[in-house]
Amino acid sequence: MGWKTLDDMDLAGKIVLTRVDINVPVKDGTVTDATRIERIVPTIRDILAKGGKPVLLAHFGRPKGRVVPEMSLRVTLPTLEEKLGRKVAFVETPSRAALEALPPETVVLVENTRFAPGEEQNAPEMADFLAALGDIYCNDAFSAAHRAHASTEGVARRLPSCAGRLMQAELTALEKALGNPVRPVAAVVGGAKVSTKIDLLGNLVEKVDHLVIGGGMANTFLAAQGIDVGKSLAEHEMAATAREILTKAETAGCAVHLPKDIVVARAFAAGAAHDTVPADQCPADAMILDAGPDTVAALIDLFATCKTLIWNGPLGAFEIEPFDAATNAAAEAAARLTAEGKLVSVAGGGDTVAALNKAGAADRFTYISTAGGAFLEWMEGKTLPGVAALEG
Numbered sequence: 001m002g003w004k005t006l007d008d009m010d011l012a013g014k015i016v017l018t019r020v021d022i023n024v025p026v027k028d029g030t031v032t033d034a035t036r037i038e039r040i041v042p043t044i045r046d047i048l049a050k051g052g053k054p055v056l057l058a059h060f061g062r063p064k065g066r067v068v069p070e071m072s073l074r075v076t077l078p079t080l081e082e083k084l085g086r087k088v089a090f091v092e093t094p095s096r097a098a099l100e101a102l103p104p105e106t107v108v109l110v111e112n113t114r115f116a117p118g119e120e121q122n123a124p125e126m127a128d129f130l131a132a133l134g135d136i137y138c139n140d141a142f143s144a145a146h147r148a149h150a151s152t153e154g155v156a157r158r159l160p161s162c163a164g165r166l167m168q169a170e171l172t173a174l175e176k177a178l179g180n181p182v183r184p185v186a187a188v189v190g191g192a193k194v195s196t197k198i199d200l201l202g203n204l205v206e207k208v209d210h211l212v213i214g215g216g217m218a219n220t221f222l223a224a225q226g227i228d229v230g231k232s233l234a235e236h237e238m239a240a241t242a243r244e245i246l247t248k249a250e251t252a253g254c255a256v257h258l259p260k261d262i263v264v265a266r267a268f269a270a271g272a273a274h275d276t277v278p279a280d281q282c283p284a285d286a287m288i289l290d291a292g293p294d295t296v297a298a299l300i301d302l303f304a305t306c307k308t309l310i311w312n313g314p315l316g317a318f319e320i321e322p323f324d325a326a327t328n329a330a331a332e333a334a335a336r337l338t339a340e341g342k343l344v345s346v347a348g349g350g351d352t353v354a355a356l357n358k359a360g361a362a363d364r365f366t367y368i369s370t371a372g373g374a375f376l377e378w379m380e381g382k383t384l385p386g387v388a389a390l391e392g
């Protein structure tokens with residue numbers, strides 16, 4: 001962990017360029033989910049408390065280097081002000097002089113960084129321009145750290161830099177789960193497709209003691225072992241890749257856990273008639289929509305022997321009942337072990353977070369990453385340019 005935090009920085013009288021992710025959902029000109037805004041409040045408060053002037057840099061949508069009025073960050077201002085409990089100055093075209101002229105204790109929001117073509121290109125001129133605006137750079141946008149953009153990477157290389165509180169929490173949790181975990185470590189990887197998660201599986205088998213494969217992805221692995229999976233979602237063209245991953249796991253001493261029993265149905269619909277059968281007995285006209293109770297029981301036993309758990313991807317079609325049963329039961333077990341202090345549990349991924357929330361388990365996990373793409377790239381073992389720039 002070569003990065004600094006706000007505690008390491010002297011911010012008194014300084015302009016602190018603060019990269020945040022407030023790319024929030026908006027409908028009819030109103031923010032419909034303020035989670036991302038709420039999560040950056042501690043960083044802004046701490047900068048103010050240390051005498052710094054926070055100047056927020058953020059993107060919004062994909063304007064592709066042009067000014068697109070509908071993608072103005074202005075729409076986030078009322079929510080930002082409400083959550084911070086203070087006025088926020090909005091600046092369309094920032095200059096050092098204009099920022100200095102604002103009274104101390106002012107929070108500033110700069111217009112969408114992606115209106116400038118240099119942002120996504122990480123153009124040196126754009127990074128120079130941003131760096132000249134401030135004295136210190138603070139990155140609180142882990143969820144944008146997998147992109148090497150001027151406001152996430154270039155500027156960090158030009159100013160004394162540190163992680164904001166949200167970035168700090170995320171990096172600390174991720175380090176605990178995969179960087180330097182207490183063993184044994186189990187990873188649960190589920191979801192729809194192997195093809196979107198090959199790199200992730202390949203990285204995990206080298207790092208964890210147990211790899212639990214669930215969801216549609218498990219169907220591909222079962223099929224690759226010659227099991228008939230009927231009409232299940234499965235990527236038959238990925239059979240060789242699946243077998244390679246199994247071989248790699250064996251070499252690395254990672255135990256792979258596939259479903260022992262499965263829940264099958266003829267329709268992908270809530271309440272569809274269903275059966276539980278052994279994993280090699282899927283009827284030709286049925287599809288596997290969830291893991292069965294024996295699989296879940298074994299999984300819960302496995303969790304109890306582990307000290308660390310990292311989770312991406314639901315174990316079944318969790319959106320439709322009763323095919324959420326395995327995901328719910330496994331999530332509950334992980335949450336309970338975590339609450340009892342026996343397990344460090346970290347989870348991430350769009351559908352995973354939704355599934356764990358639905359299971360009522362998310363708030364007992366050690367850490368839930370909402371970072372999406374950045375979380376997955378980190379699970380793939382990739383260097384995130386925004387984080388690397390903080391370390392450099």
Ligand code: ADP
Pocket residue numbers: 190191192193214215216217233288289290312313314315316317318319348349350351352353
């Ligand atoms: P995340 O967004 O957390 O990375 P994914 O997008 O990879 O997760 O996977 C989630 C999707 O996988 C869900 O829509 C879920 O319905 C689907 N899924 C899981 N198991 C199955 C299955 N057996 N058959 C069909 N779809 C499945």
Ligand code: MG
Pocket residue numbers: 349350351
């Ligand atoms: Mg998804």
